[in-house]
Amino acid sequence: GIRNDGVGAYSRVHYGSNYVNAFWDDSCFCMTYGDGSGNTHPLTELDVAGHEMTHGVTSNTAGLNYSGESGGLNESTSDVFGTMVEFYANLSTDNPDYLIGELININGDGTPLRYMDKPSKDGASADSWSSTVGNKDVHYSSGVGNHAFYLLAEGSGAKTINGVSYNSPTVNSITVTGIGRDKAAAIWYRALTTYWTSTTNYANARAGMLSAATDLYGAGSAEYNATATAWAAVNVGSLPSTGGPTVTSPGNQSTALNGSVNLQIAASGGTAPLSYSATGLPTGLSINASTGKITGTATAAGTYNVTVTAKDAANKTGTASFTWTVTSGGGTGCTPAQLLGNPGFETGSAAPWTGTSGVVDNSSSQAAHSGSWKAWLDGYGSAHTDxxxxxxxxxxxxxxxxxxxxxxxxAETGTTAYDKLTVTVNGTSVATYSNANAATGYTQKSINLSAYAGQTVTVKFNAVEDSSLQTSFVIDDTAIQTS
Structure with a gap:
């Protein structure tokens, strides 16, 4: 069902008199349809019905606000899946197309409500994003998302589909090659249900769809690149990189003799999957060809010139070079070491960490910083502590x-701290974060623990969520490094 609870929604028809509208109502969990002008044109066309039902799905997943860009995205999502319902049914009496409400004749001249291939054909909708698009009525700002979906599914330029002619323009005449409506809809749906929130705008919609495309088809895949291209064609984001992978240099490294190493090399772009290799590593160290993580124990002092290479599926490469110094130590009595066990949670279980069961997680809903596993605290949208x-x-x-x-x-908005993560050492708070600190991607945090030298310490991450609207605190690649 719409709420994924096995409960059906019902439809009210013949609503009012001369009522020229149809709408979804959360309060009754139902669709409502008027009979149109003169009570002779019921608004029960298939894509309109699919559109209204999708509002229920959106309300129970991302919960997109019904104003600004998120409101346009809300309307666009309903147009997308209303269209998909029409293609799925493939009725001879309602030829599947990318025209919205073409059979209800709401304009009185046989024209549809909206055009997905070129939204501006209705005289008000936006073909592409601008800084003022959020000021439009949500039925018109939806044009940005509608156009992006059409391009992702069918591509740019002139074509005929099911006997209907389309000619979709793009920003800067960008050429878009479609991936088919089923793949496009799968990416949109995963973004809606996994990555979008109530305040998602078009830039964040693009980011969510790229994450969804990565989940479904792989980073750098044809589907991923088509998603980026379709959004760029409506002036949201940039075109995907067509070159090889880019390796981010970790900077020059220094490790004490016999010190343990756990260094993640980061690379992006190219055609997935990437493989890694390295030359000049200090004796005792090696790189994982699949993950790009350098591990081991440095067993020989000296200065090493290291080059790390990432190669993609098209055999294109990217490199980064840096020096790695292994020092023999200065007699301080401290052997540098990383003290935490299972620091990246890659064993797939918590130990030697203790705490709430199930927080060590490898689901794709929240990606790990590196590898596959991380600690995901809270994110329930109800009163909870992890x-x-x-x-x-x-x-x-x-x-x-x-x-x-x-x-x-x-999913919270504003600057009020409703949900909080506290980091404590031996019960003393050393850092606090909240929903107000939410941001895309990971940020590395560091805290000086030198005052605890010679002591046994317990480091604890404690997350407390209030009664509504989820906040997820996701932690990965931890370390307590001594020197």
Whole structure:
């Protein structure tokens, strides 16, 4: 069902008199249809019905606000899936097309309500994004999303589909090659149900769809690149990179002799999957060809010139070079080491971390910073508390730094801190974050723990969520590094 609870929604017909509209109502969990002008043109055409039902789906998933760009995206989502319902049914009496409400004759001249291939044909809708598009009525700002979906499904330029002629223009005459409506709809639906929130605008809609395309078809796949291209063609975001992968240099590295290493190399772009190799690594270190993580124990002092290479499926490569110094130590009495066990949660279980069951997670709904696993605290949209903690001993004579990568995703709005994550050391708060700190992607945080040298400490991440609107606190690649 629309709420994924097995409960059906009902439809009210013959609403009012001369009522020229149809609408979804959350309060009754129902669709309502008027009979149109003169009570002779019921608004029960298939794509209109699919449109109204989709408002129910949107309300129970992303919950897109019905104003500004999110309101336009809300309307666009209903047009997208209303159109998909029409293509799925493939009725001889309602030829599937990319015209919205073409059979209800609401304009009185046989023209449709909206055109997905060129929205401006209705005289008011936007073909592409501008900084003022959010000021339009949501039925007209929806043109940006409608146009992007049409381009993703069918591509740009002139064509005839089911006997209907289309000619879809693009910003800067960008050429878009369609991937088919089923794939386009799958990407849109996953973005709606997994990545979009109540305040998602068109830029964030694009980002969510790129994440969805990665989940479904792989980073750098033809579907991923088509998604980026379709949005660029309506002036949202940039074209995808057509070159090889780009490797981000981690900067020059220094490790003490016999020190352990856990360094993630990051690469982006290219055609997935990527493979990694390295030359000049210090003795005792190696790189994982699949993940790009360098691990091991540095067993020979010296300065090494390292080059890391990422190669994509098209055999295009990108490189990054840096120096790696392995020092023999200066007699400080401190052997540099990383103290936390299972720091990236890649064992697939919590141990030696303790805390709430199930927070160590590998679902694609919230991506890991590296690898596949991370700790996902809260995100329920109801009163809830999650925590995870680990106890270690910081050797005397050592400096120590706690670091971790944090991503915060929220459905809350505004700057009021409703949901909070607190980091404590031996029960003392050392950092606090909230829904107000939400941002795209991960940010690395670090806290000086040198004052705890010679002590056994318990580091704890504790997340508390209030009674409504989810906030997810996602933690990965933790470390307590001594030096």
């Amino acid at each position: 925590s995870i903690a680990q106890t270690v001993t910081i050797p005397a004579g050592c400096s120590a730094t706690l670091s971790y990568w944090l991503h915060i995703d929220t």
